[in-house]
Amino acid sequence: MLPRRKNLVEEPPERCPLNECLSIIGGAWTPNIIWYLSEKPRRFSELKDDIPGISAKMLTARLKRLEADGVVERRVEPTSPPSVEYRLTALGGELKPAIDAIVSVGHRLKALNGEG
Amino acid sequence: MLPRRKNLVEEPPERCPLNECLSIIGGAWTPNIIWYLSEKPRRFSELKDDIPGISAKMLTARLKRLEADGVVERRVEPTSPPSVEYRLTALGGELKPAIDAIVSVGHRLKALNGEG
DNA sequence: TTTAGCGGTTACCAGTTGGTAACCAGAATG
DNA sequence: CATTCTGGTTACCAACTGGTAACCGCTAAA
Secondary structure (H helix, E strand, O other): OOOOOOOOOOOOOOOOHHHHHHHHHOOOOHHHHHHHHHHOOEEHHHHHHHOOOOOHHHHHHHHHHHHHOOOEEEEEEOOOOOEEEEEEOHHHHHHHHHHHHHHHHHHHHHHHHHHO | OOOOOOOOOOOOOOOOHHHHHHHHHOOOOHHHHHHHHHHOOEEHHHHHHHOOOOOHHHHHHHHHHHHHOOOEEEEEEOOOOOEEEEEEOHHHHHHHHHHHHHHHHHHHHHHHHHHO
């Protein structure tokens, strides 16, 4: 029998940053929303048009959550009909490198799955 | 009323790399498993001990999925009792920058939530 | 023969997620 | 007055997720 190695890792015991971050970007549609907002600010119905298949309910839910997390800012223009613009906050902008890294791996995964 | 901007984004229409990658690392416990395996190869029961709270069922499910995705390699040593070692593949190793980026954002999120 | 350890598998079940469809307020338009 | 537009909210419901607990085959040791 192989020697049993002991757990001597230094970092992620309980509420690790990985889970912290993934709980924000992990939900359905969330990455898409962040992606589009990272390009430029967008209005509610623009996001709804940009992201094919998303429902108003989910879009509302995700934007509310992202706003609560400090990732997205909601700005209401008092026009008529009112228009609401969403943009990434500074913190939201810091998600970009992570998103980019994920996208980069995603490309490789697609390439491999496409080959097979 | 604000002018209605048209969707002219270039990249992520359907099965975008973001969703492709997050479908791999998004499930419960998965980031933890990848984290531990990125440090060094580990055996089943080591992972089970390392990750507090995970059940054998979930660990099995995750490892199978990761193996099917080409992220993890399963290696059986014909000892007695048999020992099974899991390690990241080359592709799995490429997940590390993404994981690191996510961890880095997670730290900032924890800092902000800790302040509030 | 019984027990223990490894690496799982299986049945069952509760909670969460996300989908659809209907509905809402306020203001402008016909 | 009815309709349209934006930006949602709500009720309802099916599917998926993940948890618990019991069980399995194999080998070695007591």
